Amino acid sequence: MGLADLHLHTIYSYDGTASLAAxxxxxxxxxxxxxxITDHDEIAGALKAMELASAYGVELIPGIEITxxxxxxxxxxxxxxxxxxxxxxxxxxxxxxxxGVCIAPHPMAGxxxxxxxxxxxxxxxxxxxxxxxxLIGIEVYNATALDKxxxxxxxxxxxxxxxxxxxxxxxxxxDAIGLGASEFEGNTxxxxxxxxxxxxxxxxxxxxxxMFKIMGSWALNYxxxxxxRLGLAAQ
Ligand SMILES: [Zn+2]
Numbered sequence: 219m220g221l222a223d224l225h226l227h228t229i230y231s232y233d234g235t236a237s238l239a240a241x242x243x244x245x246x247x248x249x250x251x252x253x254x255i256t257d258h259d260e261i262a263g264a265l266k267a268m269e270l271a272s273a274y275g276v277e278l279i280p281g282i283e284i285t286x287x288x289x290x291x292x293x294x295x296x297x298x299x300x301x302x303x304x305x306x307x308x309x310x311x312x313x314x315x316x317x318g319v320c321i322a323p324h325p326m327a328g329x330x331x332x333x334x335x336x337x338x339x340x341x342x343x344x345x346x347x348x349x350x351x352x353l354i355g356i357e358v359y360n361a362t363a364l365d366k367x368x369x370x371x372x373x374x375x376x377x378x379x380x381x382x383x384x385x386x387x388x389x390x391x392x393d394a395i396g397l398g399a400s401e402f403e404g405n406t407x408x409x410x411x412x413x414x415x416x417x418x419x420x421x422x423x424x425x426x427x428x429m430f431k432i433m434g435s436w437a438l439n440y441x442x443x444x445x446x447r448l449g450l451a452a453q
Contacts, residue, residue, distance in 0.1 A: 220405035221422065222252040223396050224281065225292060225323055225357065225386030229446050230255075230263025231283075235439035236392045237446050238267045242274035248396035251405040254281035256292050259302045277407045283323065284309055289335035292321040292357070295411070306335060306343045314352040319414065321355035321384055325375055327368030334368070337375045344379070354414050355382035359421045361398030362388045362432050382414045385421035391439040394432075397424040 227234035228241055234257060236244075245253045253276055255264040264280040271278035281294045288306040296318035300309060310320050327334045340356070343349045356376040359369050376383050385398040401420040402413035413419045427435075 219401050219403065220251040220409060221249055221396075221399050221401055222254075222410050222419075223250050223387050223389070223399045224252075224254040224256070224279070224294065224321065224384065225283070225360070225388045225398075226253055226255050226395060227257055227283075227388075227390045228255055228263045228267075229443050229450065230260050231257035231390070233258065233436075233440075234390055235436065235443035236389075236395075238263055238270060240392045241395065242267065242271055242276060242278075244392045244395045245276045246274050250276060250396055250399065252277045252279060252407050252410050253395075254279040254292075254294055256281040256283040256294075258283050259285055259299070261297070261299050265297060279407050279410075285333070286335075288339040289325075289333045290323055291335065292323045293318050294321070295319060306339050307346055307349055310343060310349045310353050311346075314348060318352075319355075319411070320353045321357055321382075321414075322353065323357040323386065324360040324363050324368055324372065324388065325356060326371045327360065327363050328365055332364075337371070340375065341379075344381075353381075355384045355419070357386050357388075358383045359385035359398045359423055360388045361386070361424065362390070362394050362427060364429050364432065366426065380417065382417045382419050383421055384414075384419055385423060391435050393435060394427065397427065398422070399424075
């Protein structure tokens with residue numbers, strides 16, 4: 219069995235706090251075989267991490283969290299940015315053109331200005347056969363969702379659909395990496411893609427963080443990350 223966390227943010231996200239090296243070494247430390255870096259509307263960190271990952275003994279899938287007009291969408295196995303602001307359907311079809319696949323993260327979740335896809339938007343998009351072939355998973359467990367009830371809604375939505383169930387951390391700080399993950403047959407990114415398409419991934423939950431812990435940890439780490447950001451900007 220392999221273990222994957224496909225929703226991680228780094229300092230290349232406006233709201234991430236972890237350097238690429240910190241993400242990769244933590245991923246290895248917590249036993250993840252495959253990870254995806256999915257910064258908000260930014261792919262530069264993911265592309266850079268691809269060059270570094272093998273030295274840390276984890277496999278990295280390039281990804282991005284795209285702000286669509288209908289809410290956030292995760293895209294994987296693409297190496298170029300997809301514009302923000304397109305509709306969900308347009309965005310999924312663009313990812314498809316680029317050879318990637320998508321997962322709907324934290325559907326119906328709210329909080330902190332986050333815009334999530336609604337159940338209706340997902341159901342409507344899946345009526346398009348090309349979208350259904352590309353939008354292949356729903357994040358039914360997001361370990362750092364501020365409103366815990368959204369995981370429950372996401373599970374109900376996914377249970378009525380022929381779609382992969384995915385667990386992720388949505389980590390914005392190093393310590394949250396792996397708190398949510400997916401188990402899959404095999405241990406490579408190629409195995410994971412097969413498992414997603416065959417809808418055989420299984421959610422692995424670690425302990426859930428409280429809202430206080432999530433916000434407190436993020437604030438502390440964000441202050442620390444200012445120095446890493448300054449260093450990056452100076453490069
Ligand atoms: Zn995210």
